[in-house]
Amino acid sequence: MLACLLSGEETDVHELAAKTGLSQSTVFRSVDQLLQVPNLLHRRVAREGGRGRPTTKVMLNRRYSVLVGVVLDSAVSRFILTDVLGRAWGERKLTTPPALTAAELADWVVTETRDLVAELGEGSPLGALAVGVPGALTPDQEQVVGSHNLPIIGGPDFIDRIRRTMHVPVRFENDSHAALLGELSFGAVSASGVVVLVTMSTGVSAAIAVEGEILVGSTGSLGEFGRLTLTADGLRVEDLLSEAGLNKHLRARGHPIDDSVGLAAAVEEDPRIRRQMDDAFDHLIAIIALAYEPHTILVTGxxxxxxxxxxxxxxxxxxxDQVLVRTDIRRADLGDDSALLGAISLASAARFAEFGLTDQQLAALPPATLAPVAPSGAPVTATSARPPMPVDAP
Structure with missing residues (x-):
């Protein structure tokens, strides 16, 4: 029933019963229980058409709490603040401070989150935080087990520090998994069947969803296809299909590259490199097609x-033609925003877990329900490299 209220629309007991299939008496009891939660629902008594018995109308209070989603990166990290319905109030792009310890980086994330809520939250309390990290996590999401992009977050210290200093529910997720969740929650792709999202950025990884549920392996390494070896001399998928890997490979061939524009030019100047990249991508997609038979493969990064x-x-x-699996390969609908919106979906699930709402129910909501819309003007964007403030951990 709460999933229905997350539409943000005003409704009544009769409509909720019709949408949920619950009896009206059950809905009455549930609404009464939710009305006991301070500030969760707006309640209004209406008399339809001016005649007949009055009807109690309820709707979720969008200021009940705010949510913060973070996508962490070694260069630029992104923070977004939304109301409890997932509508954006502001975003910041912040230069990730270099040369920090795990605890210092955790304190920086906490400080920036609290500042964002204080400045843009309009007095609403923080309800939950979700952080997308550039690395694999253990199945219990208690530690990062591998992050080439940001190695200082490896181990349990980074996650543990944030959990102990934030007094709200906190969720962590691999950034590729968060991106796929964002596409399923906010994008146009169908959650039915199998969907794969391939991220090609500083590294190469994939996230896989079956009937809307993202697969997680026993070690957290599921989908780390960038590690696959392509040639006898040890050339890997990520050496040809990631920015960091290809930069290194091109430098070894006498092409020093500093930025993505130069990288694209170097690729077009060297037909052999272009062929290697195309062959590597064909190989990667063929493996994914054979392993999962997805109806859609989204590409982002x-x-x-x-x-x-x-x-x-x-x-x-x-x-x-090669493996006899037909799949639609296209660019992700949300582009670079996928992981950020996925983090908000995770934060929403964390906030409402106490009410029994699941990740799958959130992902099944219509995209328009959670579409991020700034209530006044464009999202607030800031760039800074402020040092982290020490945070007292109980």
Whole structure:
């Protein structure tokens, strides 16, 4: 029933009973219980058409609490604040402070989160925080087990520090998994069947969802396809399909590259590199197609710009000819915002877990329900590299 209220629309007991399939008496009891939660619901007594018995109308109070989603990166990290319905109130892009310990980086995340809530939360309390991290997590999400992009978060200290200093529910997720959750919750892709999201950025990884549920392996390494070896001399998928890997590979061939524009130019100047990249991508997609038979493979990340739509269509045809699996390969609907919106979906699930709302119920909500819309003007964006403030951990 709470999932229905997350639409943000005013409703009554009769409508809730029709939508949920529950009896009206059960809905009456549930609404009464929710009305006991301070500030959760707005309540209004209305007399339809001015005649007949009055009807109690209820709707979720969007100021009940705010949510914060974070996508952590070694260079620039992103923070977004939304109301409890997932509508954006503000966003910040912040330069990630370099050379910090795990505890110092955790304190920086906590400080920036609290400042964002204080400045843009309009007095609403923080309800939950979710952090997308560039690395694999253990199945219990208590520690990061591998992060080439940001190695200082490896181990339990970073996660433990944030959990102990934030007095609200906190969720952590691999950033690729968060991106796929964002696409399922906010994008146009169907959650039915199998959907795979391939992220090509500083590294290469994939997230897999079956009937809306994201798969997690026993070690947290499921989908880390960038580690696959392609040639006898040890060339890996991530050496050809990630920015960091290809930069290193090109430097070894006498092409020093400093930015993505230069990287694209170097690729076009060297037909051999272009062929290697295309072969590596074909190989990766063929493995994913055979392993999961997805109806859709979404591609995202800054490096994926080197594979425009016409190339993706060609890959789909070649893979179908090779392994006899038909799949739609296209760019992710939300682009670089996928992981940030996925973090908000996770924060919403964390906030309402006490009421029995599941991740799957949130993902099944219509995209318009959670579409991030700034209530007044454009999202607030700031760039800073403030040092972290020490945070007292109980």
């Amino acid at each position: 800054g490096f994926s710009a080197l594979f425009p739509e016409n190339r993706l269509a060609s890959v789909a045809r070649r893979v179908e």
